[in-house]
């Protein structure tokens with residue numbers, strides 16, 4: 206057996222020193238591709254993995270802005286345009302203080318396979334800044350977004366690169382960036398997704414990621430003879446993704462008992478399953494404080510556990526929706542000990558590689574984020590289609606397409622793992638199914 210995969214992992218580590226999150230995803234994805242490389246020696250001859258792990262283009266730029274005290278602030282801006290073999294670069298922008306190239310590259314690399322899995326014509330990219338919108342005024346956020354777009358606009362376009370939101374970038378930020386793009390270019394076009402409904406946004410986009418995760422989880426459960434209805438669910442996070450997931454879980458008759466933030470987690474044994482409680486998640490996020498503790502003051506009977514993660518709570522299904530590596534080995538052990546059978550990742554790269562291996566070795570079915578959370582970007586692509594066609598779909602039309610896409614992704618993951626590993630392993634299957642389409646396109650397009 207060739208050691209092509211090992212050599213490429215090593216090369217990527219050497220070329221991107223210190224970028225541990227990027228190393229983590231490359232190691233995880235490439236390792237699972239070994240049987241594919243054995244079956245297709247032509248990929249090695251074409252330097253496919255060396256090319257795949259090197260972004261086609263990376264842009265870093267200065268983002269200067271003036272705060273409310275008149276002081277000049279300077280942040281770093283990034284856009285890594287990773288792979289355009291199957292479509293224009295597509296992926297979100299993350300504004301968070303821990304953003305550095307290792308984070309954006311991990312997200313961009315994951316996005317290649319995720320976008321491929323949707324079956325839609327979108328390549329992979331990701332961007333962002335070390336700017337923290339929490340605690341900033343609307344005016345500060347607007348000035349930052351305008352400055353960010355004043356550089357980014359020259360690199361993007363509806364057929365080139367189409368950014369969207371991610372952590373720290375929601376409707377408000379997308380709106381300010383879109384306004385600045387339009388002012389500079391004088392073009393009203395689908396250059397960003399996640400826009401407001403009054404100016405080209407797509408119905409259902411806000412909840413698409415969360416809905417998609419639950420539809421994916423539903424398929425995982427069905428494939429293993431179970432159903433969502435009646436299940437107890439531990440969710441983490443309290444942002445857009447958790448909100449959408451909680452809403453769909455409520456509709457399907459599951460009981461969500463936790464949410465979490467950087468400050469700790471909330472346990473609400475009565476269930477976070479009333480319209481009021483679910484809507485309150487949006488209010489909490491909108492407060493700009495990035496804490497979930499106020500939930501316990503608002504809803505009697507719920508408890509706040511400071512500084513802790515919710516994985517210590519027993520449940521049937523765990524859905525991490527906060528951020529990367531939120532499930533570490535000690536968390537994986539707690540989840541296994543709870544007797545649960547299912548973990549469906551909502552946040553990008555929710556689990557460390559060690560945690561995934563431990564959970565799988567102990568019989569847990571893991572739905573990997575690049576498959577399970579693909580509903581967000583799939584809906585973004587539906588938004589691009591509406592913008593290009595100067596049309597608008599109804600909520601029902603969007604939900605119907607999204608649901609079918611999530612069912613299709615689960616099937617593609619199951620089929621690919623069956624073909625190359627002879628078993629039901631959605632983690633490996635997602636990597637393989639996502640990879641094969643991109644590989645085919647790259648082979649067809651020559652050494653570029």
Ligand code: 2IT
Pocket residue numbers: 295296297298319367368369370371372398553578579581582583585
């Ligand atoms: O991680 C993701 O897929 C996103 N943040 C959404 C990307 C998009 O272009 O809608």
